[in-house]
Amino acid sequence: MHSHSPSSSVRPSSPVAPSVGEQAEEFDAPIDGSNGRKEDDDCTAPFEPIVPGGPYVEDSWALVPYRPLHFGWDIGASADSPHHDQSAEIEVEDWKHNVGDTSRFGRVYHQSHHVISPYTDPCKKKVKFNLTRPIDASKERAFDEWYRVAPKEATMCTSYMTVGNEFFAELLTDEGWLNSDHIDPILYFIRKRRFDNEKMFTNTCAILDVLFWSSIKGRYPIWRASRSTYSCDATLCNYVRGRSPKPSMSWQICDYVYIPVNNGGAHWLAACVDLKARHIDLYDPNMGNKYVQNRELKNAECLTYMLPYLLRDGGYYGKNPDVSPTLDPFTMTMIKDAPRQDNGGDCGVYALKFIEYMSSEENPSFGPQDIMFFRKKYAVDLYFNKLSM
């Protein structure tokens, strides 16, 4: 045990962990310095750093006044994350200093030999796009902790819409049905990820939302009644011009357009529109017999008829004079070898994943065993307001 004796020549340390008897003495002792301790040596005094090479003082850490640990970064960038996360890179950029600057210790920053080396490409992205990457453990832990104790009325404010606790409950239920409140935010975040990491994608595509499908479906009877005089309204034309949904781009520079398709409030499909070839691929996660296939094709046929009118009214042919604005309907086929669901509730996740895979130029290759993982991943990503790469 170190001494608290008045005759101690070294800097007296703060009264931490003395024996019980000594503690009682300390409290009984008057504060006027009769026990030999100077008054300015209490814990509230400003901390003087120990000079290296000076006299070694035992328990010198106890002189440090209490300061809360300050971590400015978010939890996703923590060191125990299983992969290099994108959010960590953004954090690192903030600490950047230029070569030649003088540091606060008086030394000059030199360029790292990794950067000078011709064998490494500093511009190369370290994060590779991987749709089946495991969920970041720290993010998952943080979400679990919130979700476990969150009351039923708790709401999460994502950048798209405010979602309640039941949103996550429905999303995380096995075979839970998804509604447009799930589809729309997730599609928004898929769009946003594409928009934020433009260089990672070579194709150009537009990912639409449920509002587009409902608008097409709702206006289809009107179109049928007056197809010669029909002209699309601003809601629909804004999609072609790239004004909505945000963030989006004009269809003139798009190759493909992906649309979530709903059938009768009971089933989700994904439609992939090839604008140049005037063709629609319909991805049905629950493809049954011929009767069911015809039912789905019948449901989605409004797209084939309405899209030519929409392209004409939205000004798609404005800068492409070579393409004649024909009003012939698009062709549509059902994709036969797409993954299929094995239960009666997962088709929303399948439709989302079809769009996500196709928009990132990958073949939809997942199975029913992955769906629970995808659900969890969407929930964690929505909690952190950003889809992981």
Place this chain on the structure above:
Amino acid sequence: MGENDRENKKRKVIDETPTISLKVKSQDNDERYFRIRRDSPLLRLMRAYCEKKQFEFRYIRFFYDGQYIRPNQTPDSLGLEDGAEIDALTPQSGGGWRSF
């Protein structure tokens, strides 16, 4: 005289606060027009629309330019202009069915 003053004051207040007219469009192209102050939350417009159309409020979503509108947003915060169009959407659900 006092009543007249009060009316004048009311009119003055109404005239001073800028209002805009908004068009709310449902999916079957049914259009309703609403007048709303620039600084009042759009929750009032949403409630009025649902009352007119006899919908339940929590089953309707409102979009402007494909952007989800929160009830506490105002025309000013959204940057709505006079005659702007708002889309009303009934949320749709789906899970698939056992057809085999």
